Amino acid sequence: MKQLILGTAGHIDHGKTTLIKALTGIDTDRLEEEKKRGISIELGFASLELPSGQKLGVIDVPGHERFVKNMLAGATGIDIVMLVVAADDSVMPQTEEHLAIVDLLGIQEGVVALTKADIVDEEWLPLVEDEIRKVLAKTSLKDAPIVPVSGKTGMGLDELRTTLDTIARRIQPRKDRSPFRLPIDRVFSMSGAGTVITGTLWSGEIHADERAHVYPVNKEVRIRSIQVHGTKMDTAIAGQRVALNLVGLDKDDIERGAVVLAPGFLSPSYMFDATLKLLESAPKELKNRARIRLHHGTSEVLGRVVLTDREVLMPGDTAFVQFRLESPVVPKYGDKFVIRSYSPIQTIGGGRVLDSHPVKYRASHKNFGERCRLLSAGDSEAIVRLFLNETRGFMTAKQLWVRSELDEDQIRESLTALVNGGEITSIVIDKQDNYVLKSTFDTHIKSFERYLNDNFKKNPLNPWLSKQIIKSQLFDWMSDKEFDTFVVYLQKAGKIVVDKAQIADAKAQVTVGKEDEKLLASITKKIVDGKYGPPETTWLAKEMGMDLKKLNSLADLLVREHKLVRIAPNMYFDAALIEEAKAEIKKNFSGKQVSPADVRQMLDTSRKYIIPLLNYFDMVGVTKRVGETRIVR
Structure with missing residues (x-):
């Protein structure tokens, strides 16, 4: 059975509470002050079973102008409204204000209960109904049935129940499967x-x-x-x-x-983008940054309206705006809200939430209106494109769902369509499908390739760059897992080559001239001859009259050819000698604790070299540092 809520609306003393009691047997005025004064102050609650067996939760709202904020708290979330108009009074100020609120909240289904019909002449009823029709004409209740009733005599109650039953049958069950x-x-x-x-x-x-x-x-x-x-x-x-x-x-x-x-779903916000309609009945225009009272859900908070394309919003007009609030609310895309003027307090407009967590609007944001139009149109594929474009990077389906606040089914269907259409690239990161706009992904690839090529032009002997440098310079907004996955993707696509923590463009080819060949041979000989006390490249550069950067590039080339090993900045060792050292350390100290002095004595070197050597052996897993000593693995 469908779960539906019936809410009342209407002017004070038009018999809302009396009618609910006649329909349900429940007196919704529970406060002593309400009974003493004979008016509803707070929300009242009841339940109503219709002839078909359909049950309605009932919210009875106060009708006094001082308690409109209480009425608003009850009006949000209702499926059917019962607008109560007394036959002897006809339409009154709170009738129109409540009706405006119902219209702003987008409540489409309702009935007009013409109360106190037993105390007026029969000729009078058609005149009142005609007046009500004129008031309803421009609202969501323009076709609502009007049923004359009496809460005291029971007149028309069966017809009212039947009418409510008919309305309830045509209302579709709620499809919002979001968390609670x-x-x-x-x-x-x-x-x-x-x-x-x-x-x-x-x-x-x-x-x-x-x-x-x-x-x-x-x-x-x-x-x-x-x-x-x-x-x-x-x-x-x-x-x-x-x-x-x-x-x-x-x-x-x-x-x-x-x-x-539900945890991990929505979160509070002091700001949201929205479409706002100022009622034709608003007493004056709404100025940019005007202070207002925002009613969302059951909350009432103060805030300001930032008009983004004008300085004044005229009665009857609609605009895209940004709300800046003094207290947080918990909005969701598509939520309806109502605003009332700060002073004097009066309902002046309302609208729909478009983005619950936007960036702060500035006049330089030229695309604000276009962005709001896109969100307002509600095309889920366009909305997915928008948020992927704004993040620059990868998003999971869950991240897109939380950010966009669309239904999960809409997200899944949109992602499938966009992937199949070639607009989105899907990559598995940490065992989850992640999505990125193909245009954005292609831009990232080009940036990666351009960065490697620019480096190669500056360093023709060394096309290699550290993964960490590339990430920090170009992709600092990516997580380590995202960047590693991106690198693997480019490697499989044949665009880059990877050697441990070094990356080069797959097309980069180092060309060594005859002069450089001689320098390579000379550098190799000097470092190999130095054994466990090789000359540092800073000293070699001075001795050979070379630029240090070029000398290090030549030494790095020898590292990639596995002739040298880089132990520390400007410090290189013979690769074969390092392998011998590893074997000697394992042979003499395997499973034992060893001090730097022990290794220094074994290798016959100085402290200047032994500490960088041991740090290198720690890194490659030969030793493990424990305090000031090492354990040989």
Whole structure:
């Protein structure tokens, strides 16, 4: 059975609470002050079973203008609205304000309950209905049925139930399979239980004993138990009115407006991009950076509206804007919101969230409007392209889902289509498929190749560069695993060659002239003759009258030919001699602890050379340093 919420709307004293009691048998005015004053102040809750057996959760909202913020807290998350208009009063100010809120929140299904129909003349009812039709004409409820009723005599209640049943049957079940999200509309304590919160579950499923996060207080809690319409349940699903008993949170820690969330899904934000419509009924234009009251979910926060393409938004107009808030909310792509003026307080507009975590807008952001238009259009493939383009690098399907806040199915289908269409490249990183725009990936490859080629032009004897240098210079935003995978990809594609931690362009060919051949032979002889005390290249450069950079390049060429081994900067050894040293160390000290002095004595060298040698042997796994000594592996 579908899970649906019915919410009331309408002017004070038009009989909303009386009608709900007549329909459900439940008095939703629970506060002593409400009963004393005869008006609803807080949200009231009930449940209604329709003739078909379909059950509706019911939220009864206050109608007084002072409590519109409470009405807004109850209006978010409802599926069907019951606009209550008294036949003897007809349309009143809060009727129109509540109707505007319903329209801004995008509630498409509803019925008008024409209350107190028993106390007016029959000739009067058609006139009131005609007036209501004119008010509904430009709203989402323009085709809503109007049912004359009386909460006192029972007149029209059966017809109202049947009408609600018809509406409920045509509403499609909620398709949002996102992790659970529950805006809190009530917080209280129960003896022996602790903190209890209530709200309408917007998405997903909640299970008893599950872990959850509560924002914006950013606390982790455990859900001890769940009630739905007063019945204890193991699971609650989207669309239900839910009460949760939370462990790990005191009543005073939270208030209406907080949100219970599945971990790792959404997060609080002080800023979001949106489309905003200013109501035609707004008393004046909205100026850039005007202070407003934002109503999102069950929260009300203060903030400012940044107009990005004008200085003034006129009544009836729509614009792409950025909200800067004084307190955080937990928005999601596609969420509806309402804004009210700071002072005097009045509903003036509303819209839809486009990006819940944008960068701060600046006038230099020329593509802001185009970006918002793309997000507003809702094309999932275009949205995936957008976020991949903005990250520059690799994203998993989960990262794209969390960033875009689209449905998981939309992400999967879009990625499949874009990969098959050749627009996206897929690479496995750390056992997960990662995605990158092919154009971006090609740019990274060209940058890599250009960097290697530029280095080779400057150093024709040495096409090799350290992996770490390349990463730090070009791809510092990549993780080590991402960069390693990228290198392997280029290696398999035949674009680069890799030798341990060194990389060169696969096409790079070192050409050694006759003069350089003589220098190579001379360098080799001097270092080989030096045995365990070879001359450093700084000394050789002076002796041979050479540029140190070129001499080191020639020495590195001999390293790649496996004739020399580079032990430290400007320090090279005969490769064959190093192999002999490894064998001697293992032969004489295998499994033993050895001091630098022991190795120095064995190799007949000085401390200047023995420490770099031992560091090299540590690196290649011959020895392992333990304090000031080594263990020979």
